[in-house]
Amino acid sequence: MTDTATKILDVGQELIQTRGYSAMSFQHIAGRVGIKKPSIIHHFPSKATLGVAIIRRYRDTFTSQLDAIKKNPQTSAWEALDFYFSPYLHFAQTPDTVCLCGALAGEIPALPEEMRLEVKQFMEDHQSWLEGILQNGRRNGELTFSETPARLARMLFNTLQGTLLVKRSTDDLSQLNDVIKVIKRMLK
Structure with a gap:
């Protein structure tokens, strides 16, 4: 991938995470990257193509990180969960940024079908990863909970x-900190 394509993806992702897909335009991206609109079209012929590329890159990044943690036998369930919480904490420390797929989920009815499928896959992948961590943590005696791992994974992810989104609306970082504290207490 060229530097220009990477910059386009970076700016497009930032715009979606802070303003939403509907508010993102090739004109905004071109201005921020310092190129003309046809340069974007050269790399990404449509807004939907760009959207899919942004989601896939985002998903691939998370998937590789989450897989590495899951495959490392030295990683405890608590370490895996702390790693999983870290991007949420990072996003919460910014004034307007949310998870890319969380931002897109709010716009699902307006998204092209190929983007909907990518967002759905992201959500399913994360819930499945959490389910596996919860199962292993319970099996190893690190985590205690009465709900099924699948249901608990859904609850944690959601x-x-x-x-x-609530933190974004209230600008209250304690929202997320409190939720993580409660999750940790639930699992002890």
Whole structure:
């Protein structure tokens, strides 16, 4: 991938995470990257193509990181969960940024079908990863909970995603910190 394509993806992702897909335009991106609109079209022929590329890159980055943690036998369930919480904490410390796929989920009815599928896959992948960490943590005696790992994974994922949106609305970082504290207490 060229430097220009990477910059386009970076700016496009930032715009989606702070303003939303509907508010992102090739004109905004071109101005921020310092190129003309046709240069974007050369790399990404449509807004949907760009959107899919942004989501796939985002998903691939998280997937490789989460897989590395899951495959490392030295990583405890608590370390895996702390790693998982870290991007949420990072996003919460910025004034307007939320998870890319969380931002897109709010716009699902307006998204092209290929983007909807990518967002859905992101959500399913994260819940599946959390389920695996919860299963292993319970099996190893690190985590204690009464709910099924699948249901608990859904609850954790949905709670974290929703809390970012609430934090964005209230500008209250304690929202996320409190949620993470409660999650940790639930699992002890």
